Amino acid sequence: MTETILYIEDNDQNYYLVHYILAAKGYECIRAADGMEGVRIATNTPVDLILLDIQLPGMDGYETARRLREIQAISKLPIVAVTSYAMPGDREKALSAGCTGYIEKPINPTTFISQIEAYLPPAENKEDE
Numbered sequence: 001m002t003e004t005i006l007y008i009e010d011n012d013q014n015y016y017l018v019h020y021i022l023a024a025k026g027y028e029c030i031r032a033a034d035g036m037e038g039v040r041i042a043t044n045t046p047v048d049l050i051l052l053d054i055q056l057p058g059m060d061g062y063e064t065a066r067r068l069r070e071i072q073a074i075s076k077l078p079i080v081a082v083t084s085y086a087m088p089g090d091r092e093k094a095l096s097a098g099c100t101g102y103i104e105k106p107i108n109p110t111t112f113i114s115q116i117e118a119y120l121p122p123a124e125n126k127e128d129e
Ligand code: MN
Pocket: 009, 010, 011, 053, 054, 055, 056, 057
């Protein structure tokens, strides 16, 4: 079963890097370029995990996380914030907005997959081991 990851990211280069890393590991990665599009896709398309940039045009990642959590079907879905703001309190802010976890940019390509898989249900990430 192919797992699908929705990445809500406005920056092309950030998206392409993550898409490349995920595709190489057999994940399907789909993109939303802003928070509204992310909420729309998450409402209509089954995904296994959401990666969420915090610095987004218009609605920021915190507000996007709150709106995603209002979608009943994905109330328990892992939402992982991905952000370069390494300010004290940002992690707590992301978690209180409904995010499950937090990955700092720039992402580390060698550890990124294991960081993601830590948030996926254990039964679903055994195939590559
Ligand atoms: Mn951004």
